[in-house]
Amino acid sequence: MAEIVLETAGLTMRFGGVVATDNVDFKLRAGELRCLIGPNGAGKSTFFKCVTGLLTPTGGQVFMRGHETTGWNPRQVAALGVGIKTQVPNLMDGLDVHENIWMAARRFLPMQDAMRKASEVIERLALGPIARTELGRLAHGERQRVELGLVVAGDPWLVLLDEPAAGMSADDVERMSDIIREMTRTAAVVIVEHDMQFIRSIASTVTVFHQGAVLMEDHVDRVMADPTVRNVYLGKKA
Numbered sequence: 598m599a600e601i602v603l604e605t606a607g608l609t610m611r612f613g614g615v616v617a618t619d620n621v622d623f624k625l626r627a628g629e630l631r632c633l634i635g636p637n638g639a640g641k642s643t644f645f646k647c648v649t650g651l652l653t654p655t656g657g658q659v660f661m662r663g664h665e666t667t668g669w670n671p672r673q674v675a676a677l678g679v680g681i682k683t684q685v686p687n688l689m690d691g692l693d694v695h696e697n698i699w700m701a702a703r704r705f706l707p708m709q710d711a712m713r714k715a716s717e718v719i720e721r722l723a724l725g726p727i728a729r730t731e732l733g734r735l736a737h738g739e740r741q742r743v744e745l746g747l748v749v750a751g752d753p754w755l756v757l758l759d760e761p762a763a764g765m766s767a768d769d770v771e772r773m774s775d776i777i778r779e780m781t782r783t784a785a786v787v788i789v790e791h792d793m794q795f796i797r798s799i800a801s802t803v804t805v806f807h808q809g810a811v812l813m814e815d816h817v818d819r820v821m822a823d824p825t826v827r828n829v830y831l832g833k834k835a
């Protein structure tokens with residue numbers, strides 16, 4: 598079986614009386630693509646923040662490739678080889694796409710290598726036609742794709758994405774699906790996402806959160822057909 602690249606054991610986060618993430622045991626193996634879904638307030642973002650180091654959990658542990666990373670900050674987690682995209686944009690509007698990706702690569706590589714890496718990422722994510730366009734002039738879907746470029750610039754073996762398809766058109770979602778599939782050639786990927794069209798298009802295994810805990814984990818088609826999940830998560834949308 599492939600190596601476990603991300604694991605949580607009893608991961609818990611309390612905000613006063615609210616238990617946002619409740620004793621979550623989670624495992625992700627090399628090469629896997631996993632979407633985290635669930636209704637609003639189910640605890641997905643809190644789980645994501647505890648794993649990426651944006652929050653320090655109040656209980657339990659996080660392991661990445663066998664290193665215990667509980668309580669590490671996002672910079673430490675990234676330095677381990679983990680690419681993180683939060684909901685807060687990370688782009689510089691006055692710079693073009695190539696420059697933005699180059700700046701991201703520069704955190705890991707010397708100047709010339711970072712230049713080469715930026716060109717390679719642009720090729721890999723099919724960003725060539727907009728490589729010399731300033732970020733401020735790009736449409737929302739294009740900006741989201743560039744954000745993924747920043748993530749892969751560090752050659753991560755684990756990628757953690759919070760809502761990469763939020764606010765995108767159907768065409769953008771399709772392009773984003775292609776990029777995510779491409780990413781899984783070299784990294785295990787975890788995605789917090791609401792967009793079911795996107796989740797279905799990447800034909801992913803999903804982990805369903807409900808009231809801070811894991812309700813079910815299975816292929817998206819089986820999860821969507823499950824009556825309990827439909828009740829708690831899809832409700833009237835099913």
Ligand SMILES: Nc1ncnc2c1ncn2[C@@H]1O[C@H](COP(=O)(O)OP(=O)(O)OP(=O)(O)O)[C@@H](O)[C@H]1O
Binds near residue numbers: 617635641644
């Ligand atoms: N900083 C905070 N302080 C207090 N309560 C919080 C905080 N962050 C989250 N919560 C609470 O924790 C619970 C889980 O929230 P969380 O944002 O993790 O859910 P979610 O599944 O990501 O929801 P959404 O899909 O709406 O983003 C909610 O009850 C929320 O109100």
